[in-house]
Amino acid sequence: MVTRRGFIDGVSVAGAATVFGITPPASATTRAAGAAVTDAELTARDAIRATNVGMRASYAALKSELISRLSPVIVVQNDATGGKFTLIHGGSPQESATPVPELFELAKSVSHVPQGIFSIIAAYLSDKVPNLPNAHRIDPHDLDMVAFEGPGTAGWISPLKEYAATLTTARRRLGEADLPRELEISCGKILDESLTFIRGSVRSGTFDMASFEEFSGRTYPGIRTNMKYAAAAQISGVEGLMRKWRSTIGEEAWQDLYTVVLSIWTTSELNQASIIIRRCMNPAKVATHLIDLPTIEVPRDPIFLALDNLARIVQDRVSAELVFPTDPVVADAFKGKEDLLSVEILHQLGETAGAPAASFSSSSASSACPVRPGRA
Template structure:
């Protein structure tokens, strides 16, 4: 058999090298992909056993003030209890407090072009929604409609008197006999003010004017009238917010106390809470603020046993997320033991590369000068 004596393997060595190179790279990358597979398996196993070792509460935001699911171990089996504890007054007060925002939404798309009067049709539609709410609000039963009981009355008296005093040093003016009529009056006055603005200000503008400027003036009106603590839109909005917040706080804290009484102190200390939120509610989350005082460690529980998480929409994804956090914390406790890098860099919200990246991006900054928690940054 003849061979080609002119064939030179050196001219084709790149073919061999390329194949070996790709295989070697794949072998190295597999270290990470296999790690992820094993960690995913661990996460599933942790979730399966999660409530055998600690109770979990998953708090979901709802327009009505929140839905809460307690997941606990009962005789070796997982049990779930779901409650929506907030009185309906919360949703109504919050809904009416949003009336000015609804007006803004009508003209907002046209505010940069005053000659475009496209805002008038949606504004008229929304004005009719406000008017219908106002015309029927007196038909709502206090106890069954608003769900206002004696405990909520006392809570509203305390909080509304406190807030109106902060407005303009107005003395306490509400008691348990007058607070419900006042609550209804606040909501009706806010609706009336919104309708009045639309009818007598916005719709009176000429066809080459936008309501943006007059809307801002309406929102920013001020008054220090001690005898009338709800005489401006701002005061009406704030009082509606207080009504909603007081209602939500009482409902959630009462539920938490009820559940707490069913546990030993040791078991309650092991409680984890997942609050499902959005980016816009991540800070000073209202549900988290109601829950924290009822947890074993109070404010210290935030980010340790109470986690506010975005992009979760149900109970099982929340439990899966918690399993990930717990497995990461366990790994961090073993891997980052006596070193300077905090364990939270592996098991918290800090990117594991973050502190090292800061050294790379800003090498001239000493460790003593780094304070990412305060917002300090490298001036480059």
């Protein structure tokens, strides 16, 4: 995992400039081209690098020790069933639970059907944005990337038929699932509309963005109903587990609870588990003790990943205030999500945190960005 300390050791300014095709400033070079580096200089530079090696070793040792002492912690692994929750207290896992009722998974499963159909046909769409009400919200380049096959081939027909068989079985057995009547009706509507779209597309041998939007629009009321049931199931399950664990570890320990929620990037903001859990935590510490941690993929050891990152966060918060006691802005950058050099980089670029980036256009590109267009 790349962190703010993940600099590439040993790459010189001049070397990096060569990689990116940038002419380095005179100050970035220390001697005329071709001049040899003396043994004394090499030794001196290695000595300088050694200070960072020593820091990293000490930092890793502190983190390793801290991992085993973090308590209490709840680690949340988001998944299709509403999440797996693990309570760590006294330095070791105490209990893992999947508290969300099955209704959550069932309601979301059917709601995902239009996305399943889209995933099969997307590559075969036209790469031109049609005249749709929401056309201005579709990036033409994004569409061009997704629609890489184009409408000239029929590779979508076979997988779409296979998916239709799956949907047909679900529709036929829907009444036996013992769902609340309103949820059963909404699921039936979504499945019926999906099968109608598939059959029509296969029969005609064609589809387009307009026909898909018309179909998906008809499923939306049912999806909203399913979302209502899924949300209620998750709230009841997670809040029930939080009450139980709060009683288990006691009120005093609960006030200092850390929570680490692991999720993929697309659900890392306003994450469903985080929204519920924050209501159960000490309000004074939610901002610092509730950590939403985006992951690239499902980690092999989610507990270690969560605790390893939490240990970094906790020790950085303390060290930031002690290492940078005279500059609270830099200290905040060090202990937060910002790169340590972010404040200085913004300063040198004449920008401020949170301000929109300078617009990029053909007339301003050369002055706005030192990397010239067309350079790899």
